[in-house]
Amino acid sequence: MSRHQARKVMNRDPVCGKRVNRNKAHIAIEYRGREYLLCCPLCQAEFERNPEKHLR
Numbered sequence: 001m002s003r004h005q006a007r008k009v010m011n012r013d014p015v016c017g018k019r020v021n022r023n024k025a026h027i028a029i030e031y032r033g034r035e036y037l038l039c040c041p042l043c044q045a046e047f048e049r050n051p052e053k054h055l056r
Contacts, residue, residue, distance in 0.1 A: 011036075014054040015043040031055075 013020050018039050022028070025037040027044050031051050038044045047054055 013037060013039045013043050014051075015046045 011020050011022065011025075012018065014036050016039065020037040020039050022037060026040050027038050029036050029038060029044070029047065036047065038047055
């Protein structure tokens with residue numbers, strides 16, 4: 001897999017900043033037309049509580 005392809009798979013959790021592999025993410029949440037990968041239930045709860053806070 002090329003470096004560019006790897007970037008398509010890896011994303012950062014908007015809550016904690018951890019790199020998250022799409023295949024190993026706890027959950028993918030769609031918000032305002034974009035998909036966000038979250039690493040764990042704690043980050044999911046925090047994101048769902050106030051998504052705008054984590055997208056700045």
